[in-house]
Amino acid sequence: MKPVKLLMACWRAAAAKCVPLALTLMLIDLVNDGLTWDSVSGELVFSPLTWGILTFATAAVGVRSLRRRAGAAGIPLSVEALDDRQTHVLRPVPVSDGWQERVREKLAASERAFLVAEKGHEEIHFRWRPGRGKQSVWGSMSFDAPSGDVVLDVRDGEGLLGVAGLGKGSSFAAVCQIAGATGLASGTARG
Incomplete structure (x- = not known):
């Protein structure tokens, strides 16, 4: 399916832009919380999940914008x-x-x-x-x-x-x- 491929490509682009920021924030949280098993496991589970949801939402907005522009111009997407x-x-x-x-x-x-x-x-x-x-x-x-x-x-x-x-x-x-x-x-x- 083309819409799914476009969404996944947009998601990869959004995730690639956010990886440095996500890693930096995750390291700051780990240092502030102390390097315990609970804090490390919490960061490793919830941070990627949170960033994954945020980048997916950004990708969905990008696809919607591209679809709207393509439809108005009559150009295949x-x-x-x-x-x-x-x-x-x-x-x-x-x-x-x-x-x-x-x-x-x-x-x-x-x-x-x-x-x-x-x-x-x-x-x-x-x-x-x-x-x-x-x-x-x-x-x-x-x-x-x-x-x-x-x-x-x-x-x-x-x-x-x-x-x-x-x-x-x-x-x-x-x-x-x-x-x-x-x-x-x-x-x-x-x-």
Whole structure:
């Protein structure tokens, strides 16, 4: 099942981010309580259980956020949504004269986009802020005029917090935001 695989991948990401903090807090509690069998066994049982529940809840929030973004953009959701690089082929509806220019204008007009530079008529490179901070992802958009396809390639960068603080999913979130900002979300998506 894909939803379960995505949830487990998010859980692993959340747990990996929390391990140093959990170990530090567990050691502090052990030192404060004294190194007795009761305190050690209590910490070894209840601390991992508590952190497991907290990281699972964080993972569930991350999956919910990814699912909501994917649904709004019409982009299929899979475990690959956590990858640092996202490449999706989007098709705008309808393909008409000047659609490339309209997509370019919408991208450049977005307050999340910056350092927008065209590479010929068929490609555009940019930086995109998927979150509220100043961190951004690298992106490029290439156009295939005869078919109407738009290839969106987004790469993670700058140690973003990711979706729900997982440290992963920033590129996928950016793809969904870009699709919505440029009007490509209403088209069909393949990926």
